[in-house]
Amino acid sequence: MDKQSNLIQHFQTEGTVVSVAPLGAGHINDSFLVRTSETDKPDYLLQRINHHIFKDVELLQNNILHVTNHIRKKLIEKGEQDIDRKTLTIIPAKDGKLFYFDGENYWRVYLFIQKGKSYDAITPELAFSAGKAFGEFQSWLADIPEKIYETIPDFHNMEFRLEQFHDAIANNSAGRVGDSLKIIKEIESRAEEMTQVERMGREGKIPKRINHCDTKVNNVLFDEEGKVLCVVDLDTVMPGYVVSDFGDFIRTGANTGAEDDANLDNVSVNMDIYTSYAKGYLGTARSFLKPIEIELLPFGARLLTYMQTVRFFTDYLNGDTYYKIHFPEHNLQRTKAQLKLLTDLEDKADQMQEVIKEFRV
Numbered sequence: 121m122d123k124q125s126n127l128i129q130h131f132q133t134e135g136t137v138v139s140v141a142p143l144g145a146g147h148i149n150d151s152f153l154v155r156t157s158e159t160d161k162p163d164y165l166l167q168r169i170n171h172h173i174f175k176d177v178e179l180l181q182n183n184i185l186h187v188t189n190h191i192r193k194k195l196i197e198k199g200e201q202d203i204d205r206k207t208l209t210i211i212p213a214k215d216g217k218l219f220y221f222d223g224e225n226y227w228r229v230y231l232f233i234q235k236g237k238s239y240d241a242i243t244p245e246l247a248f249s250a251g252k253a254f255g256e257f258q259s260w261l262a263d264i265p266e267k268i269y270e271t272i273p274d275f276h277n278m279e280f281r282l283e284q285f286h287d288a289i290a291n292n293s294a295g296r297v298g299d300s301l302k303i304i305k306e307i308e309s310r311a312e313e314m315t316q317v318e319r320m321g322r323e324g325k326i327p328k329r330i331n332h333c334d335t336k337v338n339n340v341l342f343d344e345e346g347k348v349l350c351v352v353d354l355d356t357v358m359p360g361y362v363v364s365d366f367g368d369f370i371r372t373g374a375n376t377g378a379e380d381d382a383n384l385d386n387v388s389v390n391m392d393i394y395t396s397y398a399k400g401y402l403g404t405a406r407s408f409l410k411p412i413e414i415e416l417l418p419f420g421a422r423l424l425t426y427m428q429t430v431r432f433f434t435d436y437l438n439g440d441t442y443y444k445i446h447f448p449e450h451n452l453q454r455t456k457a458q459l460k461l462l463t464d465l466e467d468k469a470d471q472m473q474e475v476i477k478e479f480r481v
C-alpha cells in the first residue's frame with residue numbers, strides 16, 4: 121500500500137479505498153482524490169496541509185470546522201438539498217482530531233464533492249457567479265458565534281506590509297535600493313492613502329468581518345450546469361475588512377494582462393469583469409454592508425494591488441527570499457506589472473465608483 125493509502129486509514133472514512141490519485145496542481149496544498157468501491161459510500165479529498173504557511177494547524181482546522189458548520193446550518197435553514205456538495209465537510213481522524221500528523225506532515229480529509237468544476241480562466245459570467253458566491257459566503261458568516269482567528273497574522277494589514285518594506289530598505293540586503301529609488305517613491309507617495317482602512321478600523325468606522333482572503337475564481341466550485349456549488353480553499357478565512365476580499369478578486373481576476381506581464385501595455389483593468397463581479401457581489405452582500413464599506417470597494421481594488429506591489433518589491437529588495445522566481449529580476453517585473461495595474465485602477469476610479477452606485481440599491 122502506498123503512503124497516501126496508508127494515511128487515509130487514520131481518518132473516520134467509510135467504504136473500501138480502491139484508489140488514491142493526485143488531484144490538480146495546487147499551489148499551496150497537495151490534494152489527492154480517494155475513491156471507494158461502494159456506490160453508496162462517499163469519495164474523499166486528502167490534503168497535505170502546508171504548515172510552513174499555516175503554522176498553527178489546530179487553529180486552522182478549528183476555524184474551518186466552525187465556518188463549515190455555520191454554513192451548513194444556513195443551508196439547512198434555507199431548505200437546500202444536496203448540502204454535502206454546497207459546503208466543505210471535514211472528516212475527523214480516528215482520534216477525533218481534525219487532522220493527522222505523520223511525524224513530518226499534517227493531513228486532512230474532506231468529503232469529495234462529486235462533479236464539481238473549477239475554472240482558471242475568467243469570463244464575465246463566471247465573475248458574476250463568483251461575486252455572488254463570495255458575497256453570500258461573507259453574509260452567511262456575518263453572524264458566526266465562534267471566534268475565527270487569523271491563520272496568517274497581519275496577512276492583509278497594509279501598515280504591516282509597509283513596515284516590512286521599510287525594513288527591507290533599511291537592511292538593503294541585496295544592494296538593490298540604490299537603483300530602485302523611482303519605485304520606492306511611487307510606493308511612498310501612496311502610503312498615507314493606502315493605510316486609511318486600518319485607521320478607519322481603529323476609529324470604529326468600518327468593522328472587521330469574516331473574509332475568505334483568497335478570492336480567486338478557481339476557489340469557487342460549479343456544478344455541471346454552471347451553477348455555483350460552493351466556495352472552497354478555506355485556509356485563509358479570517359477576520360478582515362471586506363474591501364480586501366473584493367479588491368483581491370479584481371486584482372487577480374480583472375487584469376487584462378498577467379500578474380508578472382513583461383509587456384506593460386497588456387496590463388489594465390477589464391471593466392466588464394469588474395462590473396460583473398461588482399453586480400454579483402453587491403447582489404448578495406449589499407444587505408449587510410455599511411454604506412462606507414460599499415463606497416470603499418473600488419478603493420479595495422487599488423489597495424490590494426498596491427499591497428501586492430509592495431510585497432513583490434519588498435521581496436526584490438530582500439534578495440528574493442519569499443516568492444519563487446523564474447529569472448533574476450522576476451520580482452521587479454512583477455512589481456512593475458502590479459504598479460501598472462494600480463495606475464490604471466487609479467485612472468478609472470470614477471468610472472468604477474459609478475458602477476458601484478448603479479448596483480448598491
Ligand SMILES: Nc1ncnc2c1ncn2[C@@H]1O[C@H](COP(=O)(O)OP(=O)(O)OP(=O)(O)O)[C@@H](O)[C@H]1O
Nearest residue numbers: 146147148149165230231232233236238338352353
Ligand atoms: N472537497 C472537494 N471536493 C472536490 N474538489 C475539491 C474539493 N476541495 C477542493 N477541490 C478542488 O481542488 C482544487 C484545489 O483545492 P484547494 O483550492 O483547496 O487547494 P490549493 O492547494 O489551495 O489550491 P490553489 O493553490 O490552486 O488555490 C480546487 O480548486 C477545487 O477544484
Ligand SMILES: [Mg+2]
Nearest residue numbers: 338339352353
Ligand atoms: Mg485554491
